Each structure stands twice: as C-alpha cells, then as structure tokens.
Amino acid sequence: TQLLEQSPQFLSIQEGENLTVYCNSSSVFSSLQWYRQEPGEGPVLLVTVVTGGEVKKLKRLTFQFGDARKDSSLHITAAQPGDTGLYLCAGGGWSDYKLSFGAGTTVTVRA
C-alpha cells in the first residue's frame, strides 16, 4: 500500500496545455519532494517544500504543500515535450530522513 497516493496515474496532453498532478496522504510529513524521472535514469529533484501552505514557483512549474502537510500538487503551465517523464512525489520522515514515494504519474506531452 502506497503511503502517498498520486493522481492521475497517466496524463497525456498536447503541447501548450496545462496540467496538474496531485499527491495525497493521510500522514503528515516533515517535507514533500517532487522528482522527475526519465526512462533508464535516476530521479532528478525538482523541488523540496517544507512549510505547510508553501507555494514554490520554478519557471512554468508551481508546487504547493497543503496547510496540513498531508498533500501537495504540481502544476505545469504551457507544457512542452521536454516535460515528458515520470513525476514522483515523496514525503519526508520526521526522524530518519527516509522518503515515502507515491506510485508516480506518467506525463506525456505531444508536440
């Protein structure tokens, strides 16, 4: 059973459209991290959010951490084919630095 539920599992959109990926849990996390992984490679860190209610913007990507520190979202504006990949959210533990990963959302942006 995944501690973090990601939705949707798959997302296919046209270049220029917007998309949102959700990450939800009944557990409270010390931090929430988002990674993007391409086939045959390791996950690459996109952002770490640590404060409930925090919003971080990185160019076309907007990340939000829920007030209760149980959920997060990733919003991409004007998606590009280069945004294609597996997006993983991961919740940080309070004392052992372990990460609990969601199942991932596979995003495909068609040119």
Add this chain to the structure above:
Amino acid sequence: GAVVSQHPSRVICKSGTSVKIECRSLDFQATTMFWYRQFPKQSLMLMATSNEGSKATYEQGVEKDKFLINHASLTLSTLTVTSAHPEDSSFYICSALLAGGRDQETQYFGPGTRLLVL
C-alpha cells in the same frame, strides 16, 4: 552541486555470481545513503539505509545476507548482490542525503544500475 554517481550503469551476469554496485557522492559528504529497487513502470522501493561507519538497516522483507551493503567512507556506499538469480534483475538506484539546514535534508539520486541476471 549535489551530484551522485553509480557504477556500473548496466551489468549482465550469470546466475549464481555476485555483483557489486558503487554509489558515490561526488561533491558532498554523505553519512547516510539509501538503496532502492525499481521494477518497470513502478515507483521506487526502499531496500536499505546505508550508514557510514555502521551497519546498514534493512527494510522489512529485504534479505541482508543477499544484499550486502558497505558504507566505508563519507562518499562511497556499495551494494553487493550475492548469488544473483534472475528474479534479482531490476533497476537499482542509490541516493545520498545532503544534510544541513532544514531545506537541505534532501536525497539526491544516482543515475541507476540496470542488472540483468541470466
């Protein structure tokens, strides 16, 4: 900064042999590293936590005698898959913990090692 490397990137071995995978933090020191396993189209599954200078701690269901972990220095952890069998074929990924301020308790991942056991 925060670059983690793995070697080899791909390895093919015969059933019954042992395979060693190295994980290095190239530009920072990491007292804690993690080893994950990932099956096709699935998320990462934590196998064990590697602690510099002490024994690794394994997740439930992971055989410590099967997956030997050594973290002999602040920049290197190794995972040895002993007596490998075809069911051990998988994508193995390590991460290194960059600790500092609260915002820096972040895991940085290596590029992964594809293991195929024939």
